[in-house]
Amino acid sequence: MTAPARIDGVRLTPVTAPLTGSVRLPGSKSITNRALLLAGLARGTSRLTGALKSDDTAHMAAALRDMGVSVEEPDETSFVVSGSGRLTAPQRSLFLGNAGTATRFLTAAAALADGAVVLDGDANMRKRPIAPLVEALAQLGIEAAAPTGCPPVVVAGKGGFEGGKVVIDARLSSQYASALLMTGACARGPVEVELAHAEIGAAGYIDLTLAAMRRFGAQVEQLGNRPAWRIEPTGYSAADVFIEPDASAATYLWAAEALTGGRIDLGMSAEAFSQPDAKAWAVICAFPRMPAVIEGSQMQDAIPTLAVLAAYNETPVRFTGISGLRVKECDRILALSQGLNAIRPGLAREEGDELVVEGDPALAGQERPCRIDTFDDHRIAMAFALAGLKTAGIVIQDPDCVAKTYPGYWDALAALGVELTFGA
Structure with a gap:
């Protein structure tokens, strides 16, 4: 029916x-999108089972394919993702519908591509704030622009970035912090991500992000009792993940x-x-x-x-x-x-x-x-x-x-x- x-x-x-x-x-949207991105950034072939197949995850998978990652779908709850640990600049804008998770995560990850990346969405997505993340990327030397404060976003990917410290205002969305944390493991040097304000929406999603990162081999530790984390420049390794x-x-x-x-x-x-x-x-x-x-x-x-x-x-x-x-x-x-x-x-x-x-x-x-x-x-x-x-x-x-x-x-x-x- x-x-x-x-x-x-x-x-x-x-x-x-x-x-x-x-x-x-269905599988968790939050975990599926994190696992898709990390598998796309990893070296080797990852198998994600129990995954969500929906509009949101379809946009994430399509964007990864446009950036040179192999994403196969052998059945209705699985993805097989193969990557080299690198992203290529897409030949077209990445259209992400109204998928806020995918848009925010990929805005940070686009810094790893070897050229300009344009991220856009539908009329609703163009009303959703992205400015705090764009401003945070600038602290890491990553050039990005969102003239309206919402998508479309243009990121000048240079195949990576050096690392450093970034302070992010994540009160509107914990996804801004998650985007920086996940991308941080692919920098050339250590990255520190600190929250400008301890109170953020849905702080538990930071825990989901950290757990997913570690599953793909990242080394990340919280700095004392502060809302701050240090990510080592390990990159990611392929993993097989069951998604709850x-x-x-x-x-x-x-x-x-x-x-x-x-x-x-x-x-x-x-x-x-x-x-x-x-x-x-x-x-x-x-x-x-x-x-x-x-x-x-x-x-x-x-x-x-x-x-x-x-x-x-x-x-x-x-x-x-x-x-x-x-x-x-x-x-x-x-x-x-x-x-x-x-x-x-x-x-x-x-x-x-x-x-x-x-x-x-x-x-x-x-x-x-x-x-x-x-x-x-x-x-x-x-x-x-x-x-x-x-x-x-x-x-x-x-x-x-x-x-x-x-x-x-x-x-x-x-x-x-x-x-x-x-x-x-």
């Missing part, structure tokens, strides 16, 4: 029984369990995930008595899930520490507020960069005809599908946008017994 491309909307028929069954989650399932994707199924009183086997316990969004499990388990305040800075991609779940909570929930959601695939704070208020006026409100969801358990079983504008954002579409499990009349616009990270999402819901009407 996969949604055909460019379909207008999908309506879910509310379920009348607990959702039960098993779902095979995507924790952000798991949050939708965990929330579906909570909303319906169901039991969905994901093949992996919440405690076994290494990704930061798995922290959402504890909050979901508290439903319908979620905490009055949820600090979301360390699980930002789970906030859409939690916000829609909070609409059915017994008491109001305030989400704090989520300013970074303003510069995701869309302004997610605005999208969540607008979508929740479409279901019931006054259900949510923005207060600065915080979101308050009032909570209204009576919405379950009601009919509230509305169309949810997803802003072409996969997480908005997947999160609001949860509301459709309990409230009739909700139409999710542009359902095929879930292909960005979870192409099989609608199939998974259908397999659990959810009735979907496409073209609604």
